[in-house]
Amino acid sequence: MIHLKDIDSCDDRSVSQAVQKTIENAHIDIKKCSVWLRDNTAYMSGNQNGAIALFNKETNSDVIRIGCDLHIMHIVYNNFEQAAFGKLSSAIGFTQIAHPYYMLFSMGIA
Numbered sequence: 001m002i003h004l005k006d007i008d009s010c011d012d013r014s015v016s017q018a019v020q021k022t023i024e025n026a027h028i029d030i031k032k033c034s035v036w037l038r039d040n041t042a043y044m045s046g047n048q049n050g051a052i053a054l055f056n057k058e059t060n061s062d063v064i065r066i067g068c069d070l071h072i073m074h075i076v077y078n079n080f081e082q083a084a085f086g087k088l089s090s091a092i093g094f095t096q097i098a099h100p101y102y103m104l105f106s107m108g109i110a
Helices: 012-025 051-059 069-085 100-106
Strands: 035-038 064-067
Touching: 012 051, 035 051, 064 069
Parallel strands: 035 064
Antiparallel strands: none
């Protein structure tokens, strides 16, 4: 089931309510919602706060949060680059500067 919804604001409450409404409109038992795939943004991913925690509270559920692997790896690689080589000139994407790390990464070692 895939639905796109235009919401006024992108925060924990609006995302949680939009998901609940989508599940209800599809006539699916909300207790069968067991996994959320998320993009690791703060309004989605907190254990105590965030859309998923709010969804669990409002529906008396215990859904599991699974982050986007690509986004997680992007964060890991950017943090590694900054720790190993210092602050990068660009905050968006990977640096275009050749570093020894990329040789290891391209060989599947890193």
